[in-house]
Amino acid sequence: MTAWHWLALAAAALAALAAVAALRRRARRTARGRRFFRHPAAAPGLVVLAFVVTTALAAPGLAPYPPRAQLDIVRLADQPPSLRHPLGTDLYSRDVWSRLVYGARVSLGVGALAMLVAVTLGAAVGAAAGYFRRWPDALLMRVVDVGLALPRIFVLLVAVALWGHVTLGPLVLLIGLTGWFPTSRLVRAEVLSVRERDFVAAARALGAGPARIILRHVLPNAAAPIIVSAALGIGNVMLLEAGLSFLGLGVPPPMPSWGNMIADGWPKMAVAPWAALAPGLAISLVVTALNTVGDALRDALDPRAESA
């Protein structure tokens, strides 16, 4: 790690701080923004997220070594943290910091994309069930009941086992397809109340069809629970991905993800704890940040707090 990399890291941290500060200044103008930042952990959580996202995006500038490079398997394996290797090296003599930075891309990307799949599907199913009611509602909600009754991790294990070698794309799809059930319930509940509001009747009186009413009038007014569940869900998906990768069924090595970094570092916990601790702490930090931001979002978007 050279001076240049340290400088880039400091720049990334500063950029994250500046972004959040700017956001906070803008948020002061609206009641929602003020409610968001009233949450004590909202600002620190956002800073952590902004920092991690920045490092993930700027990974090539921040990582001193290629993430898969085995530097010197004989002399450089299991090195403790030093100036050259700020987080040490792992059992294959790979630089842990470089892998952590590139792993952020994979872990965050998988989390965000899988959540996108889950939220899209959940919103579509929930909106259809809540808007049409009657038999579509009954049918879709029974499917959701079944989906919620199956333990997700086992469904994923079975799917991965049957699939054999899972690449990143199918992994994202699998995690997304098994994760939309709670979201669909939330969306359905919200849609049930929004569909009874006068402007939906007005849109119907105007001659709008069901698709237009759902997309333009119902869903935008049911956005709050969708956003909150997405924010809280990303953390969940990241943990799930880490768990799968730890079991060797998630992101295929040697591609770094925080989960398979823990898996790699785990056997050497006694001699080189940094190799597993660094990604472990990173996951905990990011998931905590996501949860606090999700909580703050819930406070901010809660319509019952609108008058406060």
Add this chain to the structure above:
Amino acid sequence: MTEPLLRVRDLRTYFVTAHGSGTARAVDGVSFDVYPGETLGLVGESGCGKTVTALSILRLVPEPPGHVRPGSLVEFEGRNLATLPPAELRAVRGREIALVFQEPRASLNPVFTVGDQIAEAAVVHERLSWRAARARAVEMLALVGMPDPAAQAGRYPHQLSGGMCQRAMIAMALVCRPKLLIADEPTTALDVTVQAQILELLGRLQAEFGMAILLITHDLGVVAGAADRVAVMYAGEVVEQAPARELFARPLHPYTQGLLASVPRVDAPRAAGRLPAIPGQVPAATAWPPGCRFHPRCPYAWARCRAEAPPPLDAGAGEPGAHTVRCWLLTEPQRRTPRP
């Protein structure tokens, strides 16, 4: 006489209540005509079926629990809206028949600008591009007397006053130049001064576009000022129907008389004491009284009223059918003396 634009015959809309306490016959055999270019006032107390009538015309009654009974006829330009396929019905909604609701602010989607919502009707029915539709929306806002229409089009409903929202709703209803405008209590939620402005606006637009208006209200003052003909509803039925002037000069149904008597007047002597009121309240729609539905509250009721439901009887003024009353008093006028 010209053909009616809208012919409603024997309209029945029932609601099946959830806990099995029976069927609410909210609208139970309503018939009336609306002629091109005229204003028909539909008046009555809360709970007598005015709003359900309006919703039933465009089949907007939430199903379940409600449904328009087969046999109901809602004929608009030769088509029965009660049996029209959904796609054709959607083409009528908003384009040929438009609806203005009671609560203007609640009827606007809070997440879109007023201009976009007005434009939506044009996008739906005339397949205009959004750019053209937005220009049309600004035109419509100018037409309904919105100051600085271009700026108002870019604002959100919560940034406008109630009266402004109602003007926006009217603009939205009129985008496609409908032939019939159903206004369901358009002024109830507004201040009295704004009420007058909105009514005046409706009158002006009616003259300009030549559309018919079905004006639903519980406010007899509104009807007196704006309607050509009036239908009085009670307990899911039209109990009296007459030209406005005739109705106010010569109300024949005891319910109409009671309604008119209970309106405070500035020109009446104050000596009369308390304002007269119709005793009791509208019965529950699940259990209309047998016979004439008004008999429990009627000061003249006798045995026949309790046993037999009166059909619409011709009151004999003007053309046949111009003034009809559902009341047995028309057959026995000598009974029109209040009980002691």
